[in-house]
Amino acid sequence: MGRGGMKRFGRSGTSGAVAILLIAAILSGNAHAGVADLDWMSGTWSGPTGPDATLEENWIQPANGTIGAFVRMSRGGVTGMVELIVVEEAGDSLVLHIQQWDPGFVPRAAGAQHMALESLGDRTVSFRATSEGGLAALTYSRPADDTFIVEVTLADGTKIPITLKAQ
Numbered sequence: 044m045g046r047g048g049m050k051r052f053g054r055s056g057t058s059g060a061v062a063i064l065l066i067a068a069i070l071s072g073n074a075h076a077g078v079a080d081l082d083w084m085s086g087t088w089s090g091p092t093g094p095d096a097t098l099e100e101n102w103i104q105p106a107n108g109t110i111g112a113f114v115r116m117s118r119g120g121v122t123g124m125v126e127l128i129v130v131e132e133a134g135d136s137l138v139l140h141i142q143q144w145d146p147g148f149v150p151r152a153a154g155a156q157h158m159a160l161e162s163l164g165d166r167t168v169s170f171r172a173t174s175e176g177g178l179a180a181l182t183y184s185r186p187a188d189d190t191f192i193v194e195v196t197l198a199d200g201t202k203i204p205i206t207l208k209a210q
Contacts, residue, residue: 076132078109081105085102086102089207125144156175158172166185169183179196
């Protein structure tokens, strides 16, 4: 990587044209979105979600067209919900699948909810629901190396920002 996090191209005259085309494709939203673009999400994150309540998200490194997370919500030392999130490549975009379970591995819904990529930026990604469920949208961002923010938009439009810290 060159300065400023941009890939460095060769010195030939065509490399400048290629760089301009690449930037134009990214700005127009026509660039291929892959799970490698989400490597910044990888890690173990934890933070409070209310009185005596904690959310933990454990994101694995992207590989083989997927990235995923195991999520645990607990209150008072008891796990109240677990969740599995899988983001996979679909054509030139990304699709998020999310499923939640109550204690005893009882599903909260009949199946996973599906979301399509809405936007992808520098250490930020947003997904919008494409199937029925309790969520309308999810946005993840990492504004600092030790901070991971999840913005949950419920089906009724309520937005819940959750700030997690690196563990």
